[in-house]
Amino acid sequence: MAVSQQGNLKVWHRFDRKQQWISWAGWLTGTIIFVYCFQLISEKTFWMFVWDAPTQVGDLAYRMIPPTWGYFDKIWKPLWDTINIATLGTLLAIIIAVPIAFIAAANTTPSTKFVRPFALLAIVSSRSINSIIWALLLVAIVGPGLFAGIIAIGLRSVGFIAKLLYEAIEEIDPKQVEAIQATGAGRLQVLTYGIVPQILPAFAGISVYRWDINIRESTVLGLVGAGGIGLQLNASIMELAWSKVSLILIAIIITVIFSEWISAKVRHAII
Amino acid sequence: MNSIIHPPQTWVRQPFIKSKTVRYCIYAGVVLYIILAFNTLEVNWVRVWEGLPRGQKFLAGFTPPDFISRWEEIVDGVLESLWMTVVSTVVGIMISIPVALGAARNIAHPLVYFFCRGIIAVSRSFHEILLAIFFVKFFGFGPFAGFVTLSFATIGFYAKLLTEDIEDTSASQSEAIQATGASWWQWINYGIQPQVMPRMIGLGLYRFDINFRESAIVGVVGGGGIGATLNTAFDRYEFDSAAAILIVIIAIVFLVEYTSGMIRKQVQ
Numbered sequence: 001m002a003v004s005q006q007g008n009l010k011v012w013h014r015f016d017r018k019q020q021w022i023s024w025a026g027w028l029t030g031t032i033i034f035v036y037c038f039q040l041i042s043e044k045t046f047w048m049f050v051w052d053a054p055t056q057v058g059d060l061a062y063r064m065i066p067p068t069w070g071y072f073d074k075i076w077k078p079l080w081d082t083i084n085i086a087t088l089g090t091l092l093a094i095i096i097a098v099p100i101a102f103i104a105a106a107n108t109t110p111s112t113k114f115v116r117p118f119a120l121l122a123i124v125s126s127r128s129i130n131s132i133i134w135a136l137l138l139v140a141i142v143g144p145g146l147f148a149g150i151i152a153i154g155l156r157s158v159g160f161i162a163k164l165l166y167e168a169i170e171e172i173d174p175k176q177v178e179a180i181q182a183t184g185a186g187r188l189q190v191l192t193y194g195i196v197p198q199i200l201p202a203f204a205g206i207s208v209y210r211w212d213i214n215i216r217e218s219t220v221l222g223l224v225g226a227g228g229i230g231l232q233l234n235a236s237i238m239e240l241a242w243s244k245v246s247l248i249l250i251a252i253i254i255t256v257i258f259s260e261w262i263s264a265k266v267r268h269a270i271i
Numbered sequence: 272m273n274s275i276i277h278p279p280q281t282w283v284r285q286p287f288i289k290s291k292t293v294r295y296c297i298y299a300g301v302v303l304y305i306i307l308a309f310n311t312l313e314v315n316w317v318r319v320w321e322g323l324p325r326g327q328k329f330l331a332g333f334t335p336p337d338f339i340s341r342w343e344e345i346v347d348g349v350l351e352s353l354w355m356t357v358v359s360t361v362v363g364i365m366i367s368i369p370v371a372l373g374a375a376r377n378i379a380h381p382l383v384y385f386f387c388r389g390i391i392a393v394s395r396s397f398h399e400i401l402l403a404i405f406f407v408k409f410f411g412f413g414p415f416a417g418f419v420t421l422s423f424a425t426i427g428f429y430a431k432l433l434t435e436d437i438e439d440t441s442a443s444q445s446e447a448i449q450a451t452g453a454s455w456w457q458w459i460n461y462g463i464q465p466q467v468m469p470r471m472i473g474l475g476l477y478r479f480d481i482n483f484r485e486s487a488i489v490g491v492v493g494g495g496g497i498g499a500t501l502n503t504a505f506d507r508y509e510f511d512s513a514a515a516i517l518i519v520i521i522a523i524v525f526l527v528e529y530t531s532g533m534i535r536k537q538v539q
Contacts, residue, residue, distance in 0.1 A: 034361050037357045040351075041354050045413055053409040056408060125521055127524070128524040132400060132491060141326030257396065
């Protein structure tokens with residue numbers, strides 16, 4: 001507690017002198033780093049274009065409103081494709097991620113020294129590379145279309161699901177596992193009766209959460225040719241049909257909010 | 272003699288979903304969906320089969336990764352990404368704080384509440400790439416557009432999670448501050464802010480980490496940073512350089528994630 005004397009008055013401060021200095025120094029360094037970084041960005045920026053932005057925004061808004069409502073008939077199929085990419089991609093990810101998670105969790109891994117690092121490396125690599133970049137690679141390998149999108153979403157989600165799942169596995173209650181072991185259960189039985197029931201709610205929650213993120217990601221995979229509503233979006237941008245673009249954006253917002261609502265409901269029901 | 276013969280009993284594990292009807296409905300729904308989805312999938316297996324050797328050649332192009340011939344461009348791109356990450360995280364958080372206060376049910380007026388929730392919903396709905404396309408059109412090519420994109424995307428994430436934390440704060444502490452006759456600012460500063468501070472720092476570091484990862488893709492549509500370098504490498508078919516860039520991204524993400532994890536553990 002820091003109290004300073006000002007004449008006859010005692011004034012309370014939240015921080016004492018030393019804490020104030022430390023926080024002040026922290027803010028100063030932070031501000032210097034921020035200003036320095038901004039300076040570097042600003043050197044690479046054509047400010048003329050930036051000041052021109054309000055006109056650009058106005059111009060674009062003029063072209064985008066009103067949306068071409070009639071185009072709605074043509075985007076049902078791509079929307080369905082988008083949802084399929086997200087769902088099947090998530091399923092694929094779950095299939096790959098579950099074994100990786102068991103290998104990566106310190107308490108279930110077959111070998112801490114030899115196998116676990118590989119599982120962790122797989123998780124980090126999958127998480128670091130965005131699904132757009134995965135899609136970029138896969139379109140070149142399997143050709144443009146939904147299939148590339150599904151695999152891209154799957155590969156990106158493996159790391160996410162495996163990471164959260166192995167953290168859940170590491171947090172299980174060891175007593176229950178021991179109780180199962182005490183009955184003379186084999187390794188597989190310990191797994192199915194001691195560990196799996198404990199992580200099932202977390203697993204369901206993680207999967208639905210990732211599905212909801214994947215819906216959002218699959219809306220843009222089409223920009224690199226991997227199917228879904230992004231293809232339509234890219235085509236409309238290319239032909240400068242901005243009123244179609246605004247309609248697609250509205251469709252995306254509705255889909256994303258809807259999927260978020262479903263995911264929240266399901267997670268609420270589980271937990 | 273009357274002996275009761277018990278049938279042999281076996282214990283069966285409790286199912287995850289208890290109601291039988293709900294369980295079978297869900298199973299049926301899943302099967303139906305998968306059939307429907309696969310029917311519309313239209314995988315061109317011939318193309319996939321033909322693509323496999325091409326994919327092999329493609330992957331062979333990635334090895335060995337070539338760090339040397341494009342090293343200067345890679346360093347430039349990574350540094351640009353880092354600046355973008357720093358600036359956009361800071362600006363994003365500065366904008367997020369008022370939005371989060373406005374979107375917290377226990378603080379804001381209903382009208383402000385719906386407005387701020389709207390901002391969060393829009394920012395969360397659009398993927399960074401979509402935002403980047405528009406911001407590149409508005410602000411021209413280069414890191415400035417990338418910085419605006421990442422800042423805007425930060426709002427949806429940071430403000431949403433901060434709002435949840437503000438709504439979870441203990442009401443008795445903030446009432447105690449109000450009871451002293453504190454003004455609105457004092458109430459926020461002494462009643463709410465100390466309660467959410469650890470979470471704010473943790474979220475900030477987490478978002479820093481995400482922003483770096485996303486900065487690798489805004490470049491693909493012209494937003495500057497390492498993504499621009501990566502895209503150029505792809506376009507020029509210099510896959511060995513592209514592999515080097517991907518490895519550099521993975522390494523830096525790993526480093527940032529590790530340090531931010533350490534700091535978060537200290538704070539929380």
